Amino acid sequence: MAGHSKWANIQHRKGRQDAKRGKVFTKLIKEITVAAKMGGGDPAMNPRLRLAMEKAKGESMPKDNIDNAIKRGTGQLEGVSYEEIRYEGYGIGGAAVMVDCLTDNRVRTVADVRHAFNKYGGNMGTEGCVSFQFKHCGQMLFAPGADEAAIMDAAIEAGADDIITNDDGSIEVLTPPNDLLNVQEALEKAGFKPEMAEVTMKALNESELTGEDAQRMQKLIDALESLDDVQEVYTSAVMDE
Numbered sequence: 001m002a003g004h005s006k007w008a009n010i011q012h013r014k015g016r017q018d019a020k021r022g023k024v025f026t027k028l029i030k031e032i033t034v035a036a037k038m039g040g041g042d043p044a045m046n047p048r049l050r051l052a053m054e055k056a057k058g059e060s061m062p063k064d065n066i067d068n069a070i071k072r073g074t075g076q077l078e079g080v081s082y083e084e085i086r087y088e089g090y091g092i093g094g095a096a097v098m099v100d101c102l103t104d105n106r107v108r109t110v111a112d113v114r115h116a117f118n119k120y121g122g123n124m125g126t127e128g129c130v131s132f133q134f135k136h137c138g139q140m141l142f143a144p145g146a147d148e149a150a151i152m153d154a155a156i157e158a159g160a161d162d163i164i165t166n167d168d169g170s171i172e173v174l175t176p177p178n179d180l181l182n183v184q185e186a187l188e189k190a191g192f193k194p195e196m197a198e199v200t201m202k203a204l205n206e207s208e209l210t211g212e213d214a215q216r217m218q219k220l221i222d223a224l225e226s227l228d229d230v231q232e233v234y235t236s237a238v239m240d241e
Contacts, residue, residue, distance in 0.1 A: 025059070026228070029061075047181065088130045091221075095209065096133045097224075100231045109227075138198070139180075140172065161176060177199045201234040217237050
């Protein structure tokens with residue numbers, strides 16, 4: 001899309017997330033606990049847990065915190081029982097929004113999410129109203145200037161689903177969700193370390209917002225991400241600087 005830089009947008013988003021590091025540990029502990037509860041405490045057999053542990057290590061979370069979260073998930077320690085809920089809706093200009101939550105109180109969470117949508121110009125929708133506009137996948141991003149041909153060869157060899165070269169020269173490698181870490185490790189062994197790697201809901205079609213609309217959309221996303229029960233916010237909107 002004209003004027004849109006995937007690289008700049010991703011860097012902008014990472015910067016905003018880094019500024020909210022105060023809540024990172026809480027969200028990661030919840031994710032580790034639920035991952036262990038759903039798939040067991042062995043990361044070798046539980047890709048979701050392995051990914052959550054890698055994120056926690058990347059944020060310098062103490063090992064005891066990680067171990068205790070796993071034990072709470074597997075029932076070895078007492079802890080709060082969390083439920084996974086996804087809410088869907090629309091932001092500025094009809095941009096699709098999905099909000100993934102982990103909560104011990106569904107009534108509180110739905111009220112908080114609906115309030116954020118209403119306060120900042122969005123509309124909370126029904127289940128399934130926008131989820132078809134996203135693909136669940138692993139995503140890695142390489143900076144502009146990276147060796148496209150070599151990354152493509154290594155990624156295909158490692159089992160990636162797709163390789164996309166963006167207009168700004170950045171390269172995206174997409175994988176099945178559970179294969180992200182394996183493909184990432186293979187690429188790093190080949191000498192290609194991504195700037196970003198995550199399991200995400202990737203918008204199939206993006207809508208670019210500028211000016212006041214972009215500012216309003218960012219306020220909505222910030223409000224949703226600031227909620228204690230919200231783990232991730234996905235949107236089809238891209239806000240250029």
